Amino acid sequence: MIRAIVTGTGSALPANRVSNADLAERVDTSDEWIVERTGIRFRHIAAEHETTSSLATDAARAAIAAAGLEPGQIDLIVLATATPDQTFPATATKVQAALGIDDCVAFDVAAVCSGFLYAVQVADSMLRAGVHRRALVIGAETFSRILDWEDRTTCVLFGDGAGAIVLEAQDDSDGRGILSTRLHADGRHNQLLYVDGGPSTTGTVGKLRMKGKEVFRHAVVNLAAVMGESLDLAGLTPADVDWVVPHQANARILDATARKLSLAPEKVVVTVDRHANTSAASVPLALDVAVKDGRIKRGDIVVLEAMGGGFTWGAAVVRW
Template identity: 60%
Template structure:
């Protein structure tokens, strides 16, 4: 039976010009390259300049994805930007990106699920496409997390970076079979009981300030391994695939220990996991599309590749998307 699938037509990314190494960080906070690498796997991250906004990064990533997809912006009818660091409280960063791209029809809005934001945004776009409300969508993950960091707190400021990634989705008829291209399965979850484990201590509705990121690292690590492994297993059961049938795992890049823990728990071969944490740090909602773009540029993605994207973020939120390239 014919079905409509959301096929990924193109992927793109954009990183700020400035690179901050661990050595650079050691000049402003009590830390060292050895300490950071041992605990996180991070060696450097990109930091946005004053002229580089979340929308700037997001629009650049989206343009590259559109060029690679061979799709004109006038044919896009949905723009979703996953971000926890919008340019303004309102309007949505997505509408600014929509304008910068030259998209003049359909809808544009932001999604806020922190590090799970790109998975949430893909899920929403897929549902719009399957419902017939959108034919072509740009889905973006873009962050300037450096602007909500406490640069005196070495437990958090060493972990995060800025950047953006994007994909272009297109509605295409498929056969409804295992060999279908496009998004096969989406699964999103949240549990607000843990909202105080990873949060920002500010907001317009509470403190009237932006605030800084705060994190209980030990608890976040424990839940991340458990919840991401769980959602991967749920996705595999729901779709009938075995873990070794997945060609590429593209996880949220939070910490190399989390990635290693998930791989070990599921018995996934290291070479099947895309890891960009060392170069980008944790870029929140941007990390999965940035990693996806890296896999594309390294020719690790081929037509027919089964790709599993998964993440967990503040809230807690978590989820997974299975797609065939």
């Protein structure tokens, strides 16, 4: 059996790190208010010259280097983003050009905060089908470009950044790789988390809008369910899990989801305090942190999960 093995991770953050106290100087909020409700302490905000593609390229270079490869050895790029550089072409093609790759398959996936999980399943399927050998899967966002900085209930929650992994098709000789993935979508909840603009409706980019309490309730239920489904598909139980790398939206969602699955809090990788919600970038960003600091080791069972606007949600089980 051919499986997609994670051979490298990487991440990139804008240089400008903004604290809650910094935000309080321009928005009616406070460090105490933000920390109590979200667990967020810092976020990174892109400068004018920093874009989704530039952050994605930096994360991609780091992941490729960690995998011991050269950019030309990548033959598939799947980039998840809700904040592309342009309406078209795909931001993935800008990353391809920046990496100096003359020809490979490159396209974007749009599933907001779940985008990275969607991109992982797409790349995993293409690798296992034998169509490609090495894939670069990226989650990258500049959410600061679509925030309403007059709305203190949303603008404090998000940040910018990018994370990437390299997946390589290898023979399943030691049981490593992506063991299962499970994705969902339910478009009936569009108005709970959305952007109020678009090319075919308003002709504008629009701003993010969210009904936080309703999103919170759906997130806890859906994330616990899809994690259970993905573990069932892999023939595993929560007791087998070494690490959960969740979408970094809100510390309270992370805690509630862990309790629902009876997972020990220390098994959950948390970076929301330092990165805030970076949408499609949040899972690969947190993953890179846990790999680089040595928590995630070869052979560990790692569960990735996320939920975002749409609603979309999903999970993947990986043996590292």
